[in-house]
Amino acid sequence: MLSLQVLDSDAAQRLIPGLRVPLNLAIYMPLALNINPRKYLQALFSACQNVANEASASSSEQKEFNLYNEHIDNLHQFSGDYDAVIICLGGKASSLPELTNKLPLRTCRGVIAEFRLPSDTVEKYGSRSPSILSDAWLAFQGPRTVSVGSTWQWKSDNHDPSVSDEEARSAMEELLPKASAVYPGISKWDYVRARAGIRAMPPLTANGSLPLLGCLNDVIGERSNSAFWLVGGLGARGLLYHGLAGKLTAKAVISSDENMIPSEFTCWKAVKASR
Known part of the structure; x- marks a missing residue:
């Protein structure tokens, strides 16, 4: 069952110290998760293989689940x-x-920026603190790594996952103010790299x-x-x-x-x- 909790600023800041809550209202999802797409798809593929193997073992008909690249x-x-x-x-x-x-x-290119908290920084993101979804989203992966996204470049036909220095700078100019508006502490994190992808948007x-x-x-x-x-x-x-x-x-x-x-x-x- 999906669990949602309505929090005021004080309660939200106990979860995420330094969080800004402009409207004194935040929605907390205790069961929410960050998903690594590549690892998730690998696990999903393995699960489908297991289902095929179990079905073959319980019947006379051989079932196969294969990947051809x-x-x-x-x-x-x-x-x-x-x-x-x-x-x-x-x-x-x-x-x-x-x-x-x-x-x-409708194609739309999106850039995600990755940041890391310097090793000499004593303060780190809480192990029990959730990720943040606002005008920009901040997906924390441990106490010192976060991905911030995402930009929206409509009608782009650029499918290259790599990001040029110019595109990265433009993305940072767009994403950092949005992230800082809710989590000012992002200013202490160092930019590491950016990556991009294409969304296939429906009408x-x-x-x-x-x-x-x-x-x-x-x-x-x-x-x-x-x-x-x-x-x-x-x-x-x-x-x-x-x-x-x-x-x-x-x-x-x-x-x-x-x-x-x-x-x-x-x-x-x-x-x-x-x-």
């Missing part, structure tokens, strides 16, 4: 090899020739910004022995949506029935693609 230029390379192909390429989904100018995705609809799910065969407009499906447009909420999006898509793929997916996630097909 191959470069794909177009969807024709899959044709005939698989009953179904689920495309989960984030902002690069539109780079497939069959999907160019057919997906209403704005009356239902909000929801992921893009559904079968792509009618979008591609080409006959194939394989059924192509999309899980995309998760934007900055991938951790929130990925479990639900995966479960809904898996049910639809197994049953070969897109109607298993709520229409709110498939109505994007009526939206004009972004260019």
